[in-house]
Amino acid sequence: MKTQFWLRSVAILMLVAGTPGPATRAQSPKLKSVAKSQTVPISTRSQRARDEFELGMKQREDLLYTDEGLDSIRAAVKADPHFALAHAFVAFFTTDPAEEKRERALSIRDIGNATHDERLLIRWMNGTKNGQIVPAISAMNDLLSKYPGDKRLANLDSEWLCSGQQNFDRGVEVLERVLKADPNYFPALNNLAYCYALDGKVSMAPPLMERYVVALPGQPNPQDSYAEILRMAGDFQGALDHYRASLKIDSHFASSQAGLGSTYALMGEEEHAREEYAKAVDMTTDLGTKFNYRLLAAMTYFRQSQPEQARKEYLAIANEACKAGFPLQEAEAHRSMALFNPDPASALRDLNAAEAVLSEKHVLSAADRDTELASILQTRAFVAVHASMPDVAQKAFEPLKIMAQTSRNNLVQQSYHSASGAVLLAEGKFADAISELQYDPRNPLSLELLADAQKDAGDAATQQKTLAVLAAINDERVETAVAAPLARAALKATNKTTAQSLHIAGRL
Amino acid sequence: MRNRVLIVSLLLAGVVSATYATEFAIVVNPTNPARSVSLADLAKILKGKTAAWPTGKNITVVMRDPSSPAMKFFTEKVLGVGADEAKSVLSDSARKPSSPVVFAQSDEEIVKFVGSNAAAIGVVDVYNITGSVKVIKIDEKQPFDPGYVLKGH
Numbered sequence: 001m002k003t004q005f006w007l008r009s010v011a012i013l014m015l016v017a018g019t020p021g022p023a024t025r026a027q028s029p030k031l032k033s034v035a036k037s038q039t040v041p042i043s044t045r046s047q048r049a050r051d052e053f054e055l056g057m058k059q060r061e062d063l064l065y066t067d068e069g070l071d072s073i074r075a076a077v078k079a080d081p082h083f084a085l086a087h088a089f090v091a092f093f094t095t096d097p098a099e100e101k102r103e104r105a106l107s108i109r110d111i112g113n114a115t116h117d118e119r120l121l122i123r124w125m126n127g128t129k130n131g132q133i134v135p136a137i138s139a140m141n142d143l144l145s146k147y148p149g150d151k152r153l154a155n156l157d158s159e160w161l162c163s164g165q166q167n168f169d170r171g172v173e174v175l176e177r178v179l180k181a182d183p184n185y186f187p188a189l190n191n192l193a194y195c196y197a198l199d200g201k202v203s204m205a206p207p208l209m210e211r212y213v214v215a216l217p218g219q220p221n222p223q224d225s226y227a228e229i230l231r232m233a234g235d236f237q238g239a240l241d242h243y244r245a246s247l248k249i250d251s252h253f254a255s256s257q258a259g260l261g262s263t264y265a266l267m268g269e270e271e272h273a274r275e276e277y278a279k280a281v282d283m284t285t286d287l288g289t290k291f292n293y294r295l296l297a298a299m300t301y302f303r304q305s306q307p308e309q310a311r312k313e314y315l316a317i318a319n320e321a322c323k324a325g326f327p328l329q330e331a332e333a334h335r336s337m338a339l340f341n342p343d344p345a346s347a348l349r350d351l352n353a354a355e356a357v358l359s360e361k362h363v364l365s366a367a368d369r370d371t372e373l374a375s376i377l378q379t380r381a382f383v384a385v386h387a388s389m390p391d392v393a394q395k396a397f398e399p400l401k402i403m404a405q406t407s408r409n410n411l412v413q414q415s416y417h418s419a420s421g422a423v424l425l426a427e428g429k430f431a432d433a434i435s436e437l438q439y440d441p442r443n444p445l446s447l448e449l450l451a452d453a454q455k456d457a458g459d460a461a462t463q464q465k466t467l468a469v470l471a472a473i474n475d476e477r478v479e480t481a482v483a484a485p486l487a488r489a490a491l492k493a494t495n496k497t498t499a500q501s502l503h504i505a506g507r508l
Numbered sequence: 509m510r511n512r513v514l515i516v517s518l519l520l521a522g523v524v525s526a527t528y529a530t531e532f533a534i535v536v537n538p539t540n541p542a543r544s545v546s547l548a549d550l551a552k553i554l555k556g557k558t559a560a561w562p563t564g565k566n567i568t569v570v571m572r573d574p575s576s577p578a579m580k581f582f583t584e585k586v587l588g589v590g591a592d593e594a595k596s597v598l599s600d601s602a603r604k605p606s607s608p609v610v611f612a613q614s615d616e617e618i619v620k621f622v623g624s625n626a627a628a629i630g631v632v633d634v635y636n637i638t639g640s641v642k643v644i645k646i647d648e649k650q651p652f653d654p655g656y657v658l659k660g661h
Contacts, residue, residue, distance in 0.1 A: 134650055405654050406654060
């Protein structure tokens with residue numbers, strides 16, 4: 001296994017060596033003094049640390065070898081334990097909450113070794129993670145202004161804008177500026193396609209993916225991204241073809257292996273999905289990602305109407321995640337069981353278990369804890385409304401209301417509005433419920449409640465539109481697995497009824 | 509695969525309209541000691557009723573044209589009027605010439621202006637701020653705080 005890993009690292013190194021990318025390699029001191037750097041210069045006294053850091057950034061950010069990239073940056077901090085920027089990047093990229101906390105603390109401890117511009121980048125990374133958004137934006141804009149040629153920096157910013165902030169317009173603006181300067185800068189092509197797709201402009205994504213594939217030949221990620229975009233658009237066969245093309249290039253590209261699993265799961269081929277997920281679990285070296293893939297695999301039993309087996313799998317994951325110190329995955333296992341639990345009282349007990357995980361002494365950032373707790377409370381309100389338990393919904397809403405008064409976290413705010421909508425729906429205040437639920441238009445649970453509220457308000461036409469939106473979601477979230485099939489069935493039933501009515505009317 | 513796999517749950521429903529909301533930031537020169545202003549006092553500054561900072565320096569307001577789509581929410585929220593009326597309020601001839609309102613073409617211009625004018629106050633999209641300006645709180649809240657009054661939808 002060690003030999004395999006070593007060989008793979010060498011292979012990636014060779015790929016990286018032949019890959020065009022931003023030149024952040026150390027310049028000789030002489031050159032440094034005369035030429036203004038195009039990219040944020042990094043400061044470490046260790047050449048080994050510098051090389052590992054640059055390799056890690058290319059792997060992680062440019063080629064999306066996420067595990068290997070993070071390992072290389074970890075190697076950089078091992079080579080230079082006082083390399084503040086590398087500590088901050090490890091904290092930024094890791095899925096391990098204990099490592100995140102430790103590395104962030106080290107980045108602050110060693111910040112005295114960092115240059116002014118490195119400090120700005122550290123401020124941005126730490127700020128985006130701990131809710132200090134205003135200084136984070138200011139720091140990033142200063143860096144982008146000083147280093148307009150740092151494409152990786154702009155790409156990093158755009159990812160946060162499109163993903164963390166859902167500010168697609170701004171993300172697209174940043175990426176288009178990068179692509180204007182370098183039309184073949186492949187990481188930007190990838191991110192721009194995702195920005196458009198996530199903004200609902202899916203048709204703009206495939207041409208960018210075509211360019212991405214051409215710009216980065218012989219790499220798996222362009223095929224992997226193309227596949228995911230096609231899956232989002234509902235083209236499952238196209239997605240399978242591209243995932244396979246990715247794995248043909250690199251048979252160890254875990255993301256594509258898991259992508260096959262998710263595509264088969266959406267196609268209803270659950271056993272096949274599990275086989276693919278199992279391979280993905282073996283491929284990845286990241287423990288958090290292993291748990292995530294196992295959660296997806298467990299969900300296939302629910303999709304297959306085998307709830308007992310699903311619960312068995314989820315409980316096993318919860319136990320192992322507890323022992324390994326991954327509280328988010330542990331809580332998610334319990335929350336997932338609740339969402340599929342047909343017995344409301346038992347579902348609420350699952351949610352109690354999920355909440356209990358967060359109240360235990362785990363190493364977890366405040367942002368992660370708040371986000372997960374908000375999701376649990378939102379799920380509780382959802383379950384309660386469906387079970388006609390308005391008191392329980394109200395009880396779930398109260399702590400969310402308090403959290404929303406102080407949290408800057410988008411997800412907390414959206415969960416608050418969703419739970420508020422659920423309570424209003426239970427009270428029969430349909431117009432107010434609709435208004436609240438519209439604040440959370442990316443969550444399938446909220447969309448389901450929104451459709452219910454629109455129906456109850458007598459607006460069948462809008463309800464059909466909401467159901468159509470929900471039915472068209474093709475992703476691997478547990479919420480989607482719960483709500484989207486119901487929307488598809490409802491639409492099918494409506495179409496059937498409409499067709500029958502038209503048929504009867506025609507006969508009359 | 510996109511890069512931020514950790515936040516996958518945030519993103520995937522691309523078929524739905526975006527939830528992004530513009531947050532306006534009120535910015536001043538970093539040398540300005542002001543840290544916070546109430547919404548009512550901000551309205552007075554925009555209307556020219558408050559023409560100087562407590563330090564005695566005359567205030568220059570710099571903002572985008574109120575008829576631009578981006579400013580519609582802002583003028584309604586702060587001045588309580590639509591674009592046309594806002595323009596006449598901001599261009600009122602009774603306003604002291606020493607405390608003018610400057611209309612800029614872009615947020616970048618506004619940030620540059622405020623960054624180089626000690627007594628200026630500007631209105632920008634928070635995503636356009638830089639280290640050359642200082643964001644002040646409105647009613648003791650800053651952008652992204654829950655209940656921040658200048659968050660538009």
